[in-house]
Amino acid sequence: xxxxxxxxxxxxxxxxxxxxxxxxxxxxxxxxxxxxxxxxxxxxxxxxxxxxxxxxxxxxxxxxxxxxxxxxxxxxxxxxxxxxxxxxxxxxxxxxxxxxxxxxxxxxxxxxxxxxxxxxxxxxxxxxxxxxxxxxxxxxxxxxxxxxxxxxxxxxxxxxxxxxxxxxxxxxxxxxxxxxxxxxxxxxxxxxxxxxxxxxxxxxxxxxxxxxxxxxxxxxxxxxxxxxxxxxxxxxxxxxxxxx
Numbered sequence: 001x002x003x004x005x006x007x008x009x010x011x012x013x014x015x016x017x018x019x020x021x022x023x024x025x026x027x028x029x030x031x032x033x034x035x036x037x038x039x040x041x042x043x044x045x046x047x048x049x050x051x052x053x054x055x056x057x058x059x060x061x062x063x064x065x066x067x068x069x070x071x072x073x074x075x076x077x078x079x080x081x082x083x084x085x086x087x088x089x090x091x092x093x094x095x096x097x098x099x100x101x102x103x104x105x106x107x108x109x110x111x112x113x114x115x116x117x118x119x120x121x122x123x124x125x126x127x128x129x130x131x132x133x134x135x136x137x138x139x140x141x142x143x144x145x146x147x148x149x150x151x152x153x154x155x156x157x158x159x160x161x162x163x164x165x166x167x168x169x170x171x172x173x174x175x176x177x178x179x180x181x182x183x184x185x186x187x188x189x190x191x192x193x194x195x196x197x198x199x200x201x202x203x204x205x206x207x208x209x210x211x212x213x214x215x216x217x218x219x220x221x222x223x224x225x226x227x228x229x230x231x232x233x234x235x236x237x238x239x240x241x242x243x244x
Contacts, residue, residue: 001014001015001016001017002014002015003015028053032051035049035051035079035213035216036048036049038213038216039077039216039220042220043075043220043223043224045073046073046074046075046224046227047073047074047075047076047077047220047223047224047227048066048069048070048073048075048076048077049066049070049076049077049079049216050062050063050066050067050070050076050077050078050079051079051080051081052078052079052080052083052092052135052138053082053083053084054083054084054085054086054135055083055085055086055087055088055089055092055133055134055135055137055138056086056087056088057088059083059086059088060088060091060092063091063092063095064095067095067117071117071119071121072113072119073121074121074122074227074231074232075121075122075123075124075223075224075226075227076121076122076123077123077124077125077126077216077219077220077223078092078096078123078124078125078126078142079125079126079216079219080125080126080127080131080135080138080139081126081127081128081130081131081152081215082128082130082131083130083131083132083133083134083135083138084132084133084135085132085133085134085135085136086133086134086135087134088134089134089135089137089138089141090141092138093138093141093142093145093147095117096123096142096145096147097145097147098115098117098118098119099118099119099120100113100114100115100118100119100120100235101114101115101118102114103235103238104116105238107241111238120232120233121232122148122223122226122227122230122232123142123147123148123149123223124148124149124150124151124219124222124223124226125138125139125142125147125148125149125150125151126150126151126152126215126216126219127139127150127151127152127153127154127155127195127197128152128153128155128203128215129153129154129155129156129194130155130156131155131156131195132155132156132158133158133159133161134159135155136155136156136157136158136159136189136190136194136195137159137181137189137190137195139155139195139197140181140183140189140190140195143195143198144183144184148223148226149198149199149222149223149226150195150196150197150198150199151197151198151199151201151215151218151219151222152197152199152200152201152202152215153197153200153201153202154193154194154195154196154197155190155194155195156194157190157191157192157193157194158190158191159180159181159189159190159191160177160179160180160191161177161178161179161180162175162176162177162178163178163179164178199218199222201214201215201218202214202215203215
């Protein structure tokens with residue numbers, strides 16, 4: 001591409017432009033940014049928002065990025081709609097379960113939380129019909145650990161996993177289902193049913209076309225109610241330094 005500030009070849013500059021193959025990621029990050037801004041604005045900055053689109057190494061990295069950004073908020077909305085699954089949901093649960101038990105104090109500095117990766121915050125998860133596999137396991141695990149409220153609609157119902165795919169001579173693949181989960185109730189998790197939300201709410205087409213997201217709106221309403229009705233216990237002021 002050759003450009004100039006006048007319609008002449010003299011003084012023109014030539015650039016090579018490599019177009020992107022798809023604008024999917026650009027649209028996704030715009031959607032994500034808008035959701036973060038919506039939640040922060042609606043809650044007065046008290047609640048953070050994250051979206052995890054897969055349970056793999058990238059998803060753990062995204063979770064950790066948002067966790068570090070929002071861990072000192074009063075609450076976090078965790079969106080796993082359209083999660084394509086993977087194997088790392090329990091890494092997320094491990095972080096969410098951590099609770100602050102003390103403050104660490106360095107002389108001359110403000111106290112900071114201990115453990116540093118923990119907090120006394122409220123959580124709401126959002127799930128929908130396109131959340132599958134390990135994303136569904138996250139919802140069941142989240143509910144089993146009583147970490148918060150789930151809003152949305154049942155997930156798509158495909159938690160049974162496949163391992164050890166076999167190649168065929170014509171370069172095809174043969175896979176067989178070979179791992180599943182059942183809970184302490186003695187029933188299978190998710191399969192052919194889906195992970196159920198605590199509060200059922202759908203994103204109806206009219207609302208979506210109007211630029212609304214009723215599931216996020218409900219998540220905001222629920223988490224603000226939790227913060228109001230069940231605030232995190234406050235820690236006492238720092239005691240006086242001992243004299244020795």
